[in-house]
Amino acid sequence: MLDSYKIREDFPILKRTVNGYPLIYFDNAATSQKPKEVIDVIKDFYENHNANVHRAVHTLSQEASELYECAHEEVAKFINARGMEETVFVRGTTEAINLVAYAWGLHNLGKNDEVVVSLMEHHSNIVPWELISRIKGFKIKYANVKNDGTLDYQHLEDLLSKKTKIVCLSHVSNVTGIVNDIKRVAKLAHENGALLLVDGAQSVPHMPVNVKELDADFLAFSGHKMLGPTGIGVLYGGKELLEKMEPFHGGGEMIREVSFDKKKRRCSIAWNVLPWKFEAGTPNVAGGIGLMAAVKYLKRLGMENVRAHEEKLTKYAILRIQKCCKKARIYGTTDTKVKCGMIPFGIEGLSSHDIALFLDNYGIMVRSGYHCAQPLHEMLNLDSSARVSFYVYNTREEIDRFGEVLKEIEQF
């Protein structure tokens, strides 16, 4: 059981007011707030250990390198990867997916190949594939979602064939919160000789995620959605797979050697070991260390407890929305067993932005619009949606307050 009231004390931002009301932050699917522990670790790094990592022999660089490597190891343990060689630090989920699309896709996909993507994906798991498809000419096949927002597994299965080279699927929809059965899809993909890339942006922060159990080939997620800083994220990939792949970006840090052949007047290049082969240039060291602090914080809470807390809040919020506002409609399934802590909804006669502005007026932060998932909105025939999304510091009292404001909106 989480004590969200105690947890709140760790988050300085939750003490502020907005428009004269206590801040209620229900936009956690977009980004989470940061505990003091994470803020302090970043401050401490810049005040006491800041230096560029690797290759320098001086003390500060050694300290920074050690911290940065520890961060990789900590993240690897968090998702049960074999070690830091399987956890590449990137800017976020978007860059992680782009890394796979370019570093793997450009070299492994051709005209006769197919990529299967679901229609519930965030744009970041659609656009990179569309971009690479324009270069390589492969087909993209989109798996349908049902009216309740769940994935149409039969349709996805029907799309798979020996031509399928990779299946790209979110673990949890960033609009409906629906949790996809990744193990099932991994089995289907692998039976057809395809890889599985999982967008874990909305799952890793909110539930236990074990890459071995999921049997995913790639898993992408962002630090800022899991109490960490912005600008840091992770691509998990199996060691053997990452070793076979070409690098994404070229530059310092990702090479072992760049040797100039005086006769040929060309450079021969040998890549660095994993994960550095995919981390060109000076990395976001402070971000990585901040992410480590966030992971430690979440581990202390226990990811099972995080999931249970959000499930309870979601169940309660669904009831409050239905009770307080008859004009409200919740989109997608309301079965909290198959969804994470977010609720997309609309109110008759109001646009989603109207709803968000109404709530903002009372200090309640919610998202409105497409949430970077326009195809899903189109499939569900929605003009847009308002979305509340919860995290470890949200409370039932906040949901009660949200319900009271919904009542006012209904009267308007």
Added chain:
Amino acid sequence: MVAVDDYVSRIEGTCGKEKDIIVIFKYDKKDDVTKRILAKAKLKKSIGGIIFELTFQNYSFRLYGSGKAIFRDLKDKEELNSLLAELLLT
């Protein structure tokens, strides 16, 4: 000379089929903005004197005590600018 920019902090285009435009007024000018707009536009409804449903010419929009307004069915930024000029400057 006073201009629309003196009152406006940001203009946010929104995603979604509705294509609403949200205007965020400068925080220290929000009370002045509210006064000016309420003097010009026709009030249809209000909640607690902090949320106003308004019409002006053929436009309908909503103004919030937080210093934000949502405009619908505007063609482009130019149309918004001339509407804001009418509401705030004349």
